[in-house]
Amino acid sequence: MTQPTKAVRGSIIHSLGDPAVVGIENSHEYFEDGLLVIENGQVSRVGPAEALLKDLPAEIDITEYRDSLIMPGFVDTHIHYPQTGMIASYGEQLLDWLNNYTFPNEKLFENKAHADEVADIFVQELLRNGTTTALVFGTVHKQSVDAFFEVAQQKNLRMIAGKVLMDRNAPDYLLDSAESGYQDSKALIEKWHGQDRLHYAVTPRFAPTCSDEQLAVAGQLLKEYPDLYMHTHLSENKDEIEWVKSLFPERTGYLDVYDHFDLLGERSVLAHGVHLCDDECQRIAETDSAIAFCPTSNLFLGSGLFNLPQAEKYKMKVGLGTDVGAGTSFSILQTLNEAYKVMQLQGEKLSCFKSLYLATLGGARALKLEDKIGSFQTGNDADFVVLDYRCTPLMSYRMDQVKSLEERLFVLMTLGDDRAVQETYAAGQSVYQRG
Incomplete structure (x- = not known):
């Protein structure tokens, strides 16, 4: 069924490749104030909100998320x-x-x-x-x-x-x-x-x-x-x-x-x-x-x-x-928390960007579905999740102390669980809302 074009606005991140292969700098794309445009359940565009809004018709429905992170499901x-x-x-x-x-x-x-x-x-x-x-x-x-x-x-x-x-x-x-x-x-x-x-x-x-x-x-x-x-x-x-x-x-x-x-x-x-x-x-x-x-x-x-x-x-x-x-x-967030500890026990590190990759694009590649899910590449299914940075008092307090995106992601992947999931979308439609 044809769906009206819509968009979500907020902080947006998605993985572009395995940090172990392409390096951390090239492994992801992040927009502090981003816009994800969705047409017929698929990703149409993603990028800085200020730039993309100039080309969008005024009547398009835009849902804005504050103190949150939008990322692939x-x-x-x-x-x-x-x-x-x-x-x-x-x-x-x-x-x-x-x-x-x-x-x-x-x-x-x-x-x-x-x-x-x-x-x-x-x-x-x-x-x-x-x-x-x-x-x-x-x-x-x-x-x-x-x-x-x-x-x-x-x-x-x-x-x-x-x-x-x-x-x-x-x-x-x-x-x-x-x-x-x-x-x-x-x-x-x-x-x-x-x-x-x-x-x-x-x-x-x-x-x-x-x-x-x-x-x-x-x-x-x-x-x-x-x-x-x-x-x-x-x-x-x-x-x-x-x-x-x-x-x-x-x-x-x-x-x-x-x-x-x-x-x-x-x-x-x-x-x-x-x-x-x-x-x-x-x-x-x-x-x-x-x-x-x-x-x-x-x-x-x-x-x-x-x-x-x-x-x-x-x-x-x-x-x-x-x-x-x-x-x-x-919870994949809690699974990443445990994955970090498994690496620590072997004297190894697991970066938040590798974690992002494993939880999204890495999983999609493992399933031979990277042309459909796992990132916000144009034409992919608009399957995504909205994570609440302030889902618990401790998370909120800890987020006030962070000084970088890397630290913010690591806190989310260590302290986060189902309470952090504010909303889940499948093919551009909301399929879960917290509370």
Whole structure:
């Protein structure tokens, strides 16, 4: 539908490139008093308000935001919507956590009404936290994906999701088969992939729960539909890695399992990658696959510390993932807070401009969507978030002390959370307003 041209005015920032590649000075564009012009849900122009206002018709609706920052919507490259109801489950590392909490919880999604309820809560949480695009795990049940896509389509969101493929090493009530997984996935692809702003991801849970036959089926689907995504887990936990070695002794390592079945490529996103050797990093880069860096869940489950400098060395695509429900917050701001600490524990720094990149354009590049989201380039979807610099008394007081944009961004990314999100827009339409 045609939308009237509109504009938003305020402080505006967006990422232009990876600071590790182009340098901090060339990595972003900032307008203290900026204007973002939107036509038919897409970015028409962005720049200094004083200059752009001269060319705009007087009747255009302009919304002004003070003491706020307008930036592209956050991109979450790894999250599990069925785990919304089990976030903050106590006391386990990855494999026990799956058996004791995750699998029993996911059984509930055989009931479509339950899936509908959780999908609605999940999408509201994403938008309340300023996330406008996410790569989402469903469960093994077809209806879990239907429920999620129905809510996302209603709000005209750019979202990616898929049905879990899992035919072994899990409770019988959660297993499919290679054949049923193929048929169910194919039906969902035909129904949802490319509808409005929705995309499908072939989703083998992880190598230990997939037989050779099922991994082959995942590869077959990717060949049949070349623009699909592939979404799975990789090298999250040391016990998990040893388990993969025992299950696939003929393969040289965990990544090689996926490589052997033709699951790597420009739309393949591998969550975690905490324990990667140099050869694996090189292969991920060669295949243009991406890693989802999930600091809150890696800390919560005691999995380890992601080596971002190693990823930069090999020029790997890296996005940011909250990984709810092992991740403990839907907030990308809080995820950046934890990412900074993960780097500190390794004697490394994470600048606010690298954080900006990971949360927006880096995530878009990881999802091969940089021509649609992640920045305010002309023609991109007008998906953006308005962040309130004075959302709490402490934030307001701290902002009075800052002396630079860099410091202001770092405070926002350290103290900010869902309370900082004043408004969220998708395709130029407001889809969440605080309060």
